Amino acid sequence: MPIFPLKLTPPIATNSLKAAARFKTRLSETAVIRFLQTCAWISILTTIAIVVILGFESLVFFKGVPLLDFLTGRDWSPLIEPRSFGVLPLIAGTLVVSLGACAIAVPLGLASAIYLAEYASPKTRSLIKPTIELLAGIPSVVFGYFAITTVTPVLQFIFPTTEIFNAASASIVLGFMVLPMITSLCDDAIRATPRSLREGGFALAATKAEVSLDILLPASMSAIMASVILGFSRAIGETMAVALAAGSTPNLSLNPLTSMQTMTGYIVQVAMGDVPHGTIEYQSIFAVAGTLFVMTLSLNLLSQVVVRRFARQWE
Amino acid sequence: MTKDPTNNDPTNNDPANNDPTSNDPTNIYANGQAAREEGFTSSREIHLEASFLDNLARRRVQAKVFALAIQLATCMALLALGILVWRIGSQGLPYLNWNFITSFPSRKAERAGILSALVGSATIIFMTTIFAVILGVSTAVYLEEIASKNKFAKFLELNIANLSGVPSLVYGMLGLAVFVRIFDFGRSLLAASCTLALMVLPIIIIASREALRTVPPSTRLAAAALGATPWQTTYHHTLPAAMPGVLTGIILAISRALGEAAPLIIVGGVTYIAFLPTRLTDSFTTLPIQIFNWAGRPQEEFQSLAAAAIIVLVGLVLVTNGIAIFIRTKLENKNRW
Amino acid sequence: MVIAAKNLTLAYGKNIIVKNLSLAVGPTTVTALIGPSGCGKSTLLRTFNRMNDFVPSFRMVSGNIHYRDLDVYSNQVDPVFVRRRIGMVFQKPNPFPSSIHKNITWGPRINGFQGDLDHLVESSLKRAALWDEVKDKLNSSGLALSGGQQQRLCIARAIAMDPDVILMDEPCSALDPASTARIEDLITELKDRFSMLIVTHNMQQASRISQNTAFMLNGELVEYGTTSQIFNAPAQRLTEDYIMGRFG
Numbered sequence: 001m002p003i004f005p006l007k008l009t010p011p012i013a014t015n016s017l018k019a020a021a022r023f024k025t026r027l028s029e030t031a032v033i034r035f036l037q038t039c040a041w042i043s044i045l046t047t048i049a050i051v052v053i054l055g056f057e058s059l060v061f062f063k064g065v066p067l068l069d070f071l072t073g074r075d076w077s078p079l080i081e082p083r084s085f086g087v088l089p090l091i092a093g094t095l096v097v098s099l100g101a102c103a104i105a106v107p108l109g110l111a112s113a114i115y116l117a118e119y120a121s122p123k124t125r126s127l128i129k130p131t132i133e134l135l136a137g138i139p140s141v142v143f144g145y146f147a148i149t150t151v152t153p154v155l156q157f158i159f160p161t162t163e164i165f166n167a168a169s170a171s172i173v174l175g176f177m178v179l180p181m182i183t184s185l186c187d188d189a190i191r192a193t194p195r196s197l198r199e200g201g202f203a204l205a206a207t208k209a210e211v212s213l214d215i216l217l218p219a220s221m222s223a224i225m226a227s228v229i230l231g232f233s234r235a236i237g238e239t240m241a242v243a244l245a246a247g248s249t250p251n252l253s254l255n256p257l258t259s260m261q262t263m264t265g266y267i268v269q270v271a272m273g274d275v276p277h278g279t280i281e282y283q284s285i286f287a288v289a290g291t292l293f294v295m296t297l298s299l300n301l302l303s304q305v306v307v308r309r310f311a312r313q314w315e
Numbered sequence: 316m317t318k319d320p321t322n323n324d325p326t327n328n329d330p331a332n333n334d335p336t337s338n339d340p341t342n343i344y345a346n347g348q349a350a351r352e353e354g355f356t357s358s359r360e361i362h363l364e365a366s367f368l369d370n371l372a373r374r375r376v377q378a379k380v381f382a383l384a385i386q387l388a389t390c391m392a393l394l395a396l397g398i399l400v401w402r403i404g405s406q407g408l409p410y411l412n413w414n415f416i417t418s419f420p421s422r423k424a425e426r427a428g429i430l431s432a433l434v435g436s437a438t439i440i441f442m443t444t445i446f447a448v449i450l451g452v453s454t455a456v457y458l459e460e461i462a463s464k465n466k467f468a469k470f471l472e473l474n475i476a477n478l479s480g481v482p483s484l485v486y487g488m489l490g491l492a493v494f495v496r497i498f499d500f501g502r503s504l505l506a507a508s509c510t511l512a513l514m515v516l517p518i519i520i521i522a523s524r525e526a527l528r529t530v531p532p533s534t535r536l537a538a539a540a541l542g543a544t545p546w547q548t549t550y551h552h553t554l555p556a557a558m559p560g561v562l563t564g565i566i567l568a569i570s571r572a573l574g575e576a577a578p579l580i581i582v583g584g585v586t587y588i589a590f591l592p593t594r595l596t597d598s599f600t601t602l603p604i605q606i607f608n609w610a611g612r613p614q615e616e617f618q619s620l621a622a623a624a625i626i627v628l629v630g631l632v633l634v635t636n637g638i639a640i641f642i643r644t645k646l647e648n649k650n651r652w
Numbered sequence: 653m654v655i656a657a658k659n660l661t662l663a664y665g666k667n668i669i670v671k672n673l674s675l676a677v678g679p680t681t682v683t684a685l686i687g688p689s690g691c692g693k694s695t696l697l698r699t700f701n702r703m704n705d706f707v708p709s710f711r712m713v714s715g716n717i718h719y720r721d722l723d724v725y726s727n728q729v730d731p732v733f734v735r736r737r738i739g740m741v742f743q744k745p746n747p748f749p750s751s752i753h754k755n756i757t758w759g760p761r762i763n764g765f766q767g768d769l770d771h772l773v774e775s776s777l778k779r780a781a782l783w784d785e786v787k788d789k790l791n792s793s794g795l796a797l798s799g800g801q802q803q804r805l806c807i808a809r810a811i812a813m814d815p816d817v818i819l820m821d822e823p824c825s826a827l828d829p830a831s832t833a834r835i836e837d838l839i840t841e842l843k844d845r846f847s848m849l850i851v852t853h854n855m856q857q858a859s860r861i862s863q864n865t866a867f868m869l870n871g872e873l874v875e876y877g878t879t880s881q882i883f884n885a886p887a888q889r890l891t892e893d894y895i896m897g898r899f900g
Contacts, residue, residue, distance in 0.1 A: 033457075039449070039454045040457045042454070043450075043454060043474060043517070046478060047477070050481065053493065054488065111384065111388030112385065112389040115389045116389070119386070128393065131393060132392050132396075135395070138574070139632075141607045149402065150399075180392075200747070200809075202703065203701065203703065203742070204739070204813060205763055210374070210378070215748055237484065239483065243607075267484060286488060296480060367763055367766065367814070375732075
């Protein structure tokens with residue numbers, strides 16, 4: 001009976017076709033997922049590479065310069081003989097500039113966050129919020145230009161002893177760079193507090209200012225703290241504005257009207273020159289960058305801990 | 316006052332008739348202490364151990380001062396932006412002309428232009444975007460759609476959050492060591508693009524994940540019920556639905572990369588290039604580097620050139636944003652069913 | 653009269669919530685506002701101490717409200733002054749995320765309280781029948797208390813201000829029966845000292861704790877009288893139907 005095989009084969013053929021199609025889908029599916037997985041690994045590799053490279057070059061550097069001398073030395077003159085690699089002046093410069101920036105950004109940012117969250121009408125808010133966020137989108141180098149051409153002349157007018165390159169102008173522009181982030185995070189935090197808290201406050205015959213300051217601010221304190229820490233970390237890592245405005249004189253002083261070099265400023269200064277690979281100057285920028293990385297990473301982790309530990313669930 | 320509610324019927328009891336008083340209401344308010352003594356405290360025998368001071372006037376002033384102060388603070392931020400824009404405009408606009416755009420940099424201010432910087436920026440941004448979008452969107456899709464929510468995914472998440480907080484300069488160091496030296500790209504366009512791509516990667520990943528998360532699960536279930544594999548579901552349904560949010564992340568990444576100078580200076584951007592790049596391994600300069608160089612010079616003409624270049628740079632950022640917002644609006648309209 | 657509303661019409665945007673309503677409440681009584689959900693009783697309550705000022709679309713279309721001889725909605729009246737005399741307890745307990753002590757003392761302190769704060773905390777918590785449960789943990793967070801305790805803390809907070817009137821917006825609706833019973837006892841004890849207006853949609857509760865009852869429907873005051881009269885011999889057919897559970 002020749003019909004039987006004919007009748008039997010078609011279903012078998014379709015089945016195997018389907019199986020083949022399914023097999024093909026599965027193959028390409030596996031390939032795609034493999035590819036996606038590889039991409040995801042890149043970000044982990046990036047972290048590993050940062051740690052390894054900064055660590056490795058720093059280790060080489062610390063073979064020539066003892067770690068203790070690096071961390072406690074009060075003199076930083078890596079390019080001129082006799083060389084000295086005491087990082088304290090760079091750290092001092094970084095801290096003075098960043099703390100100054102926070103002194104501007106925190107009160108202004110917090111105040112404008114309260115205004116946006118509690119006082120501004122929806123229409124005003126929808127105008128002002130994007131405008132403030134525009135500040136965050138302006139490139140760092142533009143703020144550097146602004147510091148040199150506008151802020152410093154004003155400072156020199158007020159304090160005639162101000163040097164052409166000075167920490168104060170860097171702090172001021174840095175403050176306005178960090179401000180949008182603090183405003184935005186604090187605004188979110190304040191708006192996340194439940195309406196019932198405000199009502200409870202108003203029902204106790206509080207004014208709007210009292211509710212904002214005594215109830216809402218403490219209630220969103222963890223997020224505010226986290227935003228301040230993040231802002232500080234941003235300021236420490238900020239480069240171009242500071243490199244332009246603060247100058248390139250390592251200076252262990254607290255006078256913001258003088259020129260100071262920050263850690264980032266030093267790295268840029270060295271990178272702009274033609275420093276050959278393998279020299280102690282070349283390794284020194286990795287050591288400084290490593291220090292910077294450790295500082296910002298600790299601050300970022302700290303801000304995450306603050307948020308998590310004090311996170312209040314508003315249900 | 317009786318407790319019989321029929322007497323409380325308000326139609327018979329206009330408060331003014333019922334409780335006639337010589338005080339007019341405004342007076343009560345203006346002088347709360349007196350009002351309390353005469354007006355109503357006398358009708359109640361309830362007192363706490365100590366009384367309340369009338370501090371309303373002082374608190375009202377405090378509240379006004381506070382409101383004024385925070386408005387002033389907000390204005391300070393806006394004012395800073397205003398002065399910045401005015402300063403750049405007034406100093407840079409006179410120098411902004413066609414020659415400025417089509418000339419190479421020069422030691423003479425009147426002949427200097429930004430052609431090589433502009434081309435450098437454009438090339439680097441183009442490649443950065445391609446690298447970063449492929450890597451970033453893939454990572455986001457993997458984390459959100461494919462990977463099980465295990466410890467590895469948690470670790471990856473933490474890792475990305477921390478990468479987004481690493482200073483841009485550190486990415487420059489990474490690029491210098493890995494792309495310039497180990498991969499031997501040299502101080503080139505390619506090395507610069509790879510470095511910037513790694514720097515903006517967290518921005519794209521975070522925004523894309525956020526966008527994917529807002530796609531309703533029903534979309535995925537519907538596709539899965541029709542026999543689609545996870546990747547088919549993602550490619551045909553989830554990702555298109557999340558596209559507006561993904562694009563927003565890409566815009567953010569591009570504007571960040573456009574303005575960034577620090578990592579490129581570390582990777583080896585130079586400030587004087589008088590030719591146009593022909594290969595990816597050519598050396599490079601970009602607009603921000605050019606601005607950095609000009610702004611740092613003592614001569615005022617060069618600072619004006621910096622201002623003119625800033626106008627071009629900020630213009631580019633705005634145009635990029637505009638294009639992306641346009642595309643996003645189109646997509647959002649298309650996705651609305 | 654302690655509180656008197658006259659010909660009151662209230663609206664959110666274009667929606668009229670309360671229509672031409674007149675109501676007067678005497679001193680040291682408990683008045684229950686009953687009616688089905690959406691009848692406007694909460695809106696009315698929140699109008700008495702100007703809590704609706706924070707709802708942008710809220711409008712007082714016509715009428716007026718007097719607290720004793722003060723026109724509550726007069727232009728010259730500071731809402732803060734009104735709320736100083738008229739306290740409020742909300743549907744969901746809303747203690748501040750700070751210590752029990754601060755929850756009680758904050759209001760009096762900012763309002764110029766001249767006395768011993770610790771003493772005030774003790775007396776307020778005692779009157780709110782919460783003292784024995786929390787006296788050893790005054791510095792722990794108010795949010796750590798149970799729902800019923802939180803609500804009594806909110807009542808203590810309101811009492812500490814030495815108000816004249818306390819408005820309560822369904823104060824037991826988020827609580828379990830045991831906590832509800834405690835709050836009801838508390839309200840009965842407090843009625844000699846304060847006038848209280850209580851919004852509730854629990855009719856048993858209204859009959860247990862109030863002297864007077866007002867029944868509202870669709871924004872109108874249908875009937876207002878002593879609680880026993882409303883529950884035993886309602887004058888209006890609608891009231892009777894509602895009490896008997898025929899609708900709502």
